[in-house]
Amino acid sequence: MSKSYLDLGETHCAIGHPKTAFWQWMLTVDHKRIGIMYAAVMFVFFFVAVFTALMMRIELFAPGAQFLDGDTFNQAFTLHGVLMIFLFIIPGIPAIFGNIVMPLMIGAKDVSFPRLNWATFWLYIFGCLVALTSLFNFNITEGEVLFNFADTGWTFYAPYSLNTGTNVVTTLVAAFILGMASILTGLNFLVTIHRLRAPGMGFFQMPLFVWGIYATAWIQLLATPVVGITLILAIMEKYFGIGIFDPSKGGDPVLFQHLFWIYSHPAVYLMILPAFGIMSEIIPVFSRREIFGYRTIALSSASIAGIGYLVWGHHLFTSGMSDLAKTIFSFLTFFVAIPTGIKFYDWIATMYKGKIILDSPMLWALGTIVTFAIGGLTGVTIAMVGSDIHLQDTYYSVAHFHYAILGGVVFLLFAGMHYWFPLVTGKFYKESTAKVAFYLNFVGINLLWFPMFIAGYLGMPRRYFDYLPEFEIYHQVSGVGAIVIISGLVLMFYNFLSSWKSGEAAPVNPWGATTLEWYTPTSPPPLENHSKVPYVDFGPYEYHHAEPKVKFDLATMKRID
Amino acid sequence: MSDHPYVPEIAVDREGNEYEVQGWQGDFFGGKFGFWLFMLTEIMMFGAMFMVLTYYFTLHHDDFINASASLNRTLGGFNTVVLLISALTMGLGLLKMRHGDVKGSKLMIWATILLALVFLGVKAVEWTAEYNHGIFLGLPALQGGLPESKPFGEIMFFGMYFTMTGLHGVHIIIGIGLMLWLLKRINAEKVTPEHYILHFNLALYWDLVHLIWVFVFPYYYMIGAGLSTGGH
Amino acid sequence: MATTKTYEEERAGYFKVLIGLLVLTAVTLIQPTMFLENATFGVQMFIGVIKAWMIVMYYMHMKGEKLIGASVIFAMFLVAFFFVIVMIDVNHFQFGDVSHITSEVTSAGGSSASKH
Numbered sequence: 001m002s003k004s005y006l007d008l009g010e011t012h013c014a015i016g017h018p019k020t021a022f023w024q025w026m027l028t029v030d031h032k033r034i035g036i037m038y039a040a041v042m043f044v045f046f047f048v049a050v051f052t053a054l055m056m057r058i059e060l061f062a063p064g065a066q067f068l069d070g071d072t073f074n075q076a077f078t079l080h081g082v083l084m085i086f087l088f089i090i091p092g093i094p095a096i097f098g099n100i101v102m103p104l105m106i107g108a109k110d111v112s113f114p115r116l117n118w119a120t121f122w123l124y125i126f127g128c129l130v131a132l133t134s135l136f137n138f139n140i141t142e143g144e145v146l147f148n149f150a151d152t153g154w155t156f157y158a159p160y161s162l163n164t165g166t167n168v169v170t171t172l173v174a175a176f177i178l179g180m181a182s183i184l185t186g187l188n189f190l191v192t193i194h195r196l197r198a199p200g201m202g203f204f205q206m207p208l209f210v211w212g213i214y215a216t217a218w219i220q221l222l223a224t225p226v227v228g229i230t231l232i233l234a235i236m237e238k239y240f241g242i243g244i245f246d247p248s249k250g251g252d253p254v255l256f257q258h259l260f261w262i263y264s265h266p267a268v269y270l271m272i273l274p275a276f277g278i279m280s281e282i283i284p285v286f287s288r289r290e291i292f293g294y295r296t297i298a299l300s301s302a303s304i305a306g307i308g309y310l311v312w313g314h315h316l317f318t319s320g321m322s323d324l325a326k327t328i329f330s331f332l333t334f335f336v337a338i339p340t341g342i343k344f345y346d347w348i349a350t351m352y353k354g355k356i357i358l359d360s361p362m363l364w365a366l367g368t369i370v371t372f373a374i375g376g377l378t379g380v381t382i383a384m385v386g387s388d389i390h391l392q393d394t395y396y397s398v399a400h401f402h403y404a405i406l407g408g409v410v411f412l413l414f415a416g417m418h419y420w421f422p423l424v425t426g427k428f429y430k431e432s433t434a435k436v437a438f439y440l441n442f443v444g445i446n447l448l449w450f451p452m453f454i455a456g457y458l459g460m461p462r463r464y465f466d467y468l469p470e471f472e473i474y475h476q477v478s479g480v481g482a483i484v485i486i487s488g489l490v491l492m493f494y495n496f497l498s499s500w501k502s503g504e505a506a507p508v509n510p511w512g513a514t515t516l517e518w519y520t521p522t523s524p525p526p527l528e529n530h531s532k533v534p535y536v537d538f539g540p541y542e543y544h545h546a547e548p549k550v551k552f553d554l555a556t557m558k559r560i561d
Numbered sequence: 562m563s564d565h566p567y568v569p570e571i572a573v574d575r576e577g578n579e580y581e582v583q584g585w586q587g588d589f590f591g592g593k594f595g596f597w598l599f600m601l602t603e604i605m606m607f608g609a610m611f612m613v614l615t616y617y618f619t620l621h622h623d624d625f626i627n628a629s630a631s632l633n634r635t636l637g638g639f640n641t642v643v644l645l646i647s648a649l650t651m652g653l654g655l656l657k658m659r660h661g662d663v664k665g666s667k668l669m670i671w672a673t674i675l676l677a678l679v680f681l682g683v684k685a686v687e688w689t690a691e692y693n694h695g696i697f698l699g700l701p702a703l704q705g706g707l708p709e710s711k712p713f714g715e716i717m718f719f720g721m722y723f724t725m726t727g728l729h730g731v732h733i734i735i736g737i738g739l740m741l742w743l744l745k746r747i748n749a750e751k752v753t754p755e756h757y758i759l760h761f762n763l764a765l766y767w768d769l770v771h772l773i774w775v776f777v778f779p780y781y782y783m784i785g786a787g788l789s790t791g792g793h
Numbered sequence: 794m795a796t797t798k799t800y801e802e803e804r805a806g807y808f809k810v811l812i813g814l815l816v817l818t819a820v821t822l823i824q825p826t827m828f829l830e831n832a833t834f835g836v837q838m839f840i841g842v843i844k845a846w847m848i849v850m851y852y853m854h855m856k857g858e859k860l861i862g863a864s865v866i867f868a869m870f871l872v873a874f875f876f877v878i879v880m881i882d883v884n885h886f887q888f889g890d891v892s893h894i895t896s897e898v899t900s901a902g903g904s905s906a907s908k909h
Contacts, residue, residue, distance in 0.1 A: 601868040
């Protein structure tokens with residue numbers, strides 16, 4: 001029985017040669033194991049954040065206070081945002097599939113700096129721990145524990161964030177540490193993609209998922225330091241009173257918003273670009289044909305990353321920016337929708353006259369085309385300054401970004417989890433359960449979020465603990481949607497976990513895909529990935545009569561087509 | 562990690578031509594490129610701070626000029642020259658290492674450490690003098706609404722001055738620590754004239770520290786230098 | 794990795810750059826009281842850019858590096874863009890007369906004839 005990377009002893013470690021499975025996981029530098037560990041930790045925080053959201057939905061089911069007070073509600077949406085954004089979605093797809101799949105796709109044995117990758121994972125864990133300490137104040141002398149998490153919203157706007165008595169600074173420190181982890185991941189991936197591609201694989205022979213990770217890595221590297229320094233300045237303000245965001249000393253709170261969003265807007269492209277990469281992988285495989293417009297999709301990833309740096313001001317339309325700045329940002333924001341639109345048309349063109357196979361990865365991909373289209377297009381509606389003045393900070397924006405992030409990034413993450421499940425685990429999940437889970441999620445997201453567009457348009461503000469009775473019906477429909485989507489999530493994860501334990505064994509390349517990650521000799525892959533690094537003189541999506549054109553003898557990696 | 566020497570793999574195409582596979586081990590260009598990417602993050606960080614500075618310079622132009630005039634140009638200028646020479650000694654250290662003069666290389670690294678300590682010492686003198694003039698973080702001159710409060714623009718100026726020179730100083734301290742570690746690695750023969758990527762990257766780091774000062778110095782010390790009340 | 798220059802040539806190059814940087818430092822020190830006093834900020838930043846260019850090209854060996862050079866230029870472009878847009882915004886600040894941070898305030902700690 002051949003050994004895979006999951007077996008005891010089949011790993012490289014940062015320190016020494018431990019013999020126990022536990023220490024082999026703790027010290028592993030293998031990109032595949034590191035990706036799995038990221039996933040395990042991230043999904044724990046994901047479900048905590050989902051739980052927080054459920055608490056809010058239950059509270060908001062009817063007007064008036066149900067079981068939360070206003071202050072606790074503020075802490076709840078802050079916690080939801082901080083966990084979802086800093087601990088889950090920003091590490092997100094790069095941390096999981098960027099690590100596990102990207103090196104395999106380029107024929108590499110690992111990333112360029114495996115020990116740095118190991119250290120980065122533990123830096124991420126350290127950041128999570130610091131974030132956890134910001135939840136509570138421990139009063140040892142009186143033996144009491146007070147829940148004192150920040151109540152500022154995940155955006156931490158000054159001056160409130162610097163005057164509130166809740167644990168803002170600890171959370172900022174956690175965000176800084178997590179940001180460092182993101183930067184180092186991006187750095188590692190950039191060098192890997194430039195240096196470790198198999199011989200013959202130029203940039204335009206790379207799979208589109210790698211393009212997505214590449215564009216994302218540039219954002220991770222160059223945008224994150226700006227929020228890093230914003231957090232440092234906020235901490236300096238809080239503890240040393242330097243005054244730069246404090247009007248009583250001549251500081252300008254709008255500057256905080258500029259600095260914050262200079263990172264946080266590119267951050268959303270950091271979230272979606274790897275997700276689009278996953279879409280570009282799944283669509284050709286389940287249409288059994290080459291992707292349409294490979295070069296355009298690749299270049300559109302690069303343009304989204306580039307233009308995405310230039311549009312942050314659309315978050316400040318109602319904050320007191322000059323009219324000239326507002327106009328410039330609105331104009332640039334419309335531009336960034338164009339490359340995304342191009343991708344959508346290319347994906348649909350790929351499916352045209354393809355042999356469509358509606359297995360669960362494809363269902364998730366197709367579902368996302370619907371939900372992300374809604375998310376993206378509603379973004380364009382609020383890119384107009386005039387409409388944004390009315391819709392900013394209402395449920396309309398909240399619905400927009402949840403359709404885009406949940407219905408775009410997270411749904412594609414789930415698609416990728418289904419697609420690469422056989423690769424990572426060597427097993428199949430139960431397809432029938434997976435389909436049911438998908439439909440629960442898809443119906444749930446629309447029930448939960450679509451009413452919010454209407455509520456927001458009619459004036460329901462975001463982050464509000466209470467509301468006028470005329471909005472009750474929207475909250476009730478959303479509440480039902482929340483229950484539906486959560487059952488879908490639970491069912492999906494139950495399927496994954498029970499199938500990993502006792503599912504049917506999967507052969508190598510069960511989907512009949514053409515990209516290199518599927519061409520390892522064993523399922524799951526061995527520690528050293530490919531038996532031999534191939535010479536790549538073929539494109540990433542070459543199909544001939546619905547079958548992969550390029551064939552290898554996997555034990556020797558000799559071409560047999 | 563691995564005790565076995567690294568042997569690069571060879572990939573073969575259909576015609577039988579051989580291609581060396583670039584592994585993650587022994588990738589000098591990768592190590593250099595990776596470190597440059599890290600330095601880009603420092604550029605983004607300090608760049609954002611300069612942006613904050615320019616923001617308030619725009620809003621409070623005259624206050625900035627006045628505040629700048631009160632800084633000590635003699636000490637600041639001296640530190641500029643010290644750092645400049647330390648960049649040379651660091652570069653010479655790497656040059657000697659690459660050409661096999663390990664002893665001379667270590668001497669140059671020590672010289673750089675010394676100059677860095679001188680820089681920090683002068684900075685400490687400056688900050689102490691400012692503190693004695695009542696200008697420091699937390700003191701009334703830099704709070705709002707008090708009789709001793711300085712004008713808004715000067716509060717912004719000094720807030721950013723202490724933050725930026727402080728962060729720059731932290732980078733110098735880290736640099737000294739890294740140089741001591743480099744000396745240790747050279748003594749352990751892990752850094753040699755054949756294998757010197759660590760030394761190379763540290764020299765790049767030191768040049769970056771110098772680069773930041775190249776802009777910090779004129780922006781803080783020189784913009785008010787034309788005032789007749791300049792310097793003390 | 795290996796340069797085509799000899800040890801002496803490289804060493805001489807470093808010293809030449811040092812002299813250049815020292816000269817430019819001297820210029821920055823005398824400029825505000827000697828020439829172009831009205832444009833001090835611009836001149837100082839311009840000299841800074843020249844010094845930075847010399848350090849990056851010669852001390853940091855970026856001359857001849859294509860990928861690294863392109864990455865540095867990209868990052869610089871981003872910083873420049875952030876600068877330009879934020880400065881456009883603050884230069885067109887519409888509430889200067891009524892904003893606490895820029896209007897003439899009578900209490901101590903107010904702004905002194907600030908915004909232009």
